[in-house]
Amino acid sequence: MARQRNAKLEALLTEFGYTHQQVADEVNRTAQDVFGEAAQCTDRHVRRWIAGEVRWPWSRYLLPLQEIFGRSPEAMGFVPRKSSRVPAPPRRPVLKAEEHPVRRREFIAVGLAAALGLDAIPSAGRLGSGDVERIRAIVPALYNHDHTLGGGALYTVAEQALRSVHHALNHCTYGARVERALYAATGDLAASAGWFAYDAGLQEDARSLYSEALQAGMLAGDGMLQARVWSNLAMQARLLDRDQEALRIGRAAIETRQAKQDPWLMSLLHCRQAVGHARVRERTRAERSLARAESSYDHATGEPPAWLSFLTPAELTGLAGAAQQALGRYGRARELTASALSMLEPRFERNRLYYTVQSAQALLDGGEVEHAVAEARHAVTIGRRVQSERVRDKLDGLRQQMRCYAHVPAAADFLDQTRQTGA
Template sequence: MKRREFVAVGLAAALGLDVIPVEGRLGASDVHRIRALVPALYRHDHQLGGGALHAVAMDALRRVQHTLNRCSYGERVERLLYSAMGDLAASAGWFAYDAGRQQDASRLYSQALQAGMLSADGMLQARVWSNLAMQARLLGRDREALRIGRAAVETRQARTDPWLMALLHCRQAVGYARTGERARAERSLARAETAYDRAGDEPAPWLSFLTPGEITGLAGAAHQALGKYERAERLTADALTMLEPRFERNRVYYTVQRAQALLDGGKVEQAAVEAGRAAELASRLHSERVRNKLDDLRCRLTPHARVPAVADFLERTRQTGA
């Protein structure tokens, strides 16, 4: 059995998907047990990456769809069920996105958006728009990503939830930086900081990654896209210092980002050392998105193969890629 499949089987058992009812009349407590699966999935996602979670989330989603069609319930519970199903669909979409399965991600985001409309769950809809913007950026559609992001920023949910607003403005800052709109990028970063300072209580489970380290790392990404490589490297180094141990995938992601900033700034040897550190950490991940980022860095380092640190990195990753 492949390692990814082995992990998925173990996760399915650990999550206890049998809590999802398959018959009878449902109450709010049943929906609460279903909804509790999402934060449990995200705890594993932060450590393993979406490739390990996609199949498990899809299994859970199919079970909830069965529940919707076969069980009985009142109107209030129906809305809660659609909201819970949309939460799972959006999560499965994120895992597919991280695993490099973009067609699956798009389909799942559409399901989540429909469920958000049927349940009148505005936060779920804003979450899907945010993820669609991120996917558009990954696919090189920067202008589309900005348009989607602006629509998400203008929702009532974003205006009333500082956590969501902080994330949206951070991602808009990266988008504006990628299209060369420096003033707008810097303005979005300032707005993200203001929103984050207002955030209290606990964020929604899917926003649990939005820590000071993440905010700082996204600021580093924006400065890197603006060509401010020294500033980007310092911010990303700070982000890595702030990241909690539970965010293993983000640690690899920002280690690669730091290496890219060092390379862009002409510090080739330091970039190679950082790339080697990222490759070692990535061996435990199931994230095609992060691996692609690391592979791109490897390609960019290849012309510098005469530098000993680069040669060492290229040799260590020769058979497996990054």
Template structure:
């Protein structure tokens, strides 16, 4: 078989700003510190993995690599042989010091959460009733409570597992017409949530598939609010993929739905996201108009929002306004707004705190305040240990790459050294 270069692993090194010897050093450190094993990895090993000379590393290397990049061997571009065995989760070495929560601990969190949510209690046969639907619907609010702290990387597989159980129930149980509509609405809610977690975890193909499933379920259930929600998330995904005009068109379709117009919570969020979209295309007038509309909509909110909208607080609105000003090139205003958002942010929104700390660092950097930007970026990295979000990893990675242009500034050099030692 012809040798094929491992472009996936090569891209991961570039994304994380790692040279061959730096990855080898990190593999050695993790193998010894986390797993209690000396492995003597060198840059030669890394070159052989990238060239395709070695298509499936030994397990003693795969474990640390999975730990570093948070991906399966196949997702890192490795090709298993028939005899290849994916290494099991490692047994932790004796604790030497307090360390941030890392990838393997998310596996245990997810497993415990699946049990706590009672996913196995979803019926696999028999007749379903209202209590069964309520049990399924209760899964989503519980998942979002953890999402605010942990990020989608820790949850998308749990949500997908729950969704598979619901699919089985839909196809193997009996139920009346009213229960059927409620079941499709619950399945759509779960699919949209799983799509969001996959999006946050960087699994964009899975996210698209789940969003499409949620749209279909929303149509079968006659749930217009669910459909508007999915359109909003699809717009965010298009923006992440640098398809800004597509994102604006999708967002406009969501804004114009009857359900969005009747729900000020959703309307406030949609207008905020449209503001960022207009700003990214350089349309200052429409961006500012959308921010005003978002504020007016939020002034009309009452009661509690749906679980998936529970992150929409004054802090979030302010942070999104900061993102819009940042995209418009108004960096000083962006960092001021983002600082205000951070001051208002509740402790439970740990993922958003990392996100907006990185956003403020970016605004400071773009405004020319290198020392304060490096300090803020360091704070973002310092509090990111519990959060499993590829979006945030991407923002921190971008900061690190840009900070390299300012290595003559001691604070920037210190930040780069800090993140190198942490494997960030």
């Protein structure tokens, strides 16, 4: 019988965003869960399945594939022999947090939706302070996972939570004091959902949510919330290459009373202004903003709010590296970024990806192509575990720039491998 390419399996790899090697890795991990031992699957096995060379894999591969894609063998394009059958898998433990990236993100998202207790938010009747506290607890719970998973894994959950709170606002009764607290909690949730949308690459959704958060902040009389949203809007403007607009918004946020009274927020605002000034080649202003950011951070005490929990010495150092990069000081940018990466706590997986890409960019701009490729490879590996389209776009931009160095063997290999895998 003539060999026929397995288009169904190939389409599933595209749909799930897997490379051949990633599928092989996931088969091995899932086999460990199902059978108690790895399947020793390689990318060569996957290529043979797709090419149609193997029409019905062994059970040690087939059962894990069913677990990964949630499809029957026939739905994955495999053709059974007369004697072919799929044995029932042995009993296995419940999905654990260390499971592979795609299933782990789905598991946490589903688990969070239940753990947030959205069903406990009343849909009718009178709301009290206890209901407000339950709503307020949603944001810290989400941010516990944001630094590791990225906004793409949390945006849907945050939006679902926001819908539940909207329903309560519009269908329940409450007093004036609770009303103000409700609007503050709703604005906090909307601003957080906006950040997750921004990180997921959904910029229109992010802008809409930021607008809602500003409105809620005004209704609640919450100046800190408003300053936070202005900071995020400035960051979004910079992402969209509207640097002067970003600087103007940042200056407005710095001038608010709340920012002047909160060293945590002021430190962040000055850090972001430093990067903005550097991007428009205002070196003196960039350096002044960095100095002010450090000074403000030195005055910060206690614990920052959940949305600011990423602001650590590593983050300040990394943003200083970003400013130096924008000023064309690639050696200094490389040093600062390397220092930031060495200080970064393991829980900040997305930031590790971000600064690894920044490190590769500084190396490439400084002419150290082979070292840049090594960093870029590391970034691709981390990127498989994080759902942040914002950072993936940054990595893709680096890859596009690397085409100018296709005559360097290391760069040519990296470009060829990432083109084949879709990384």
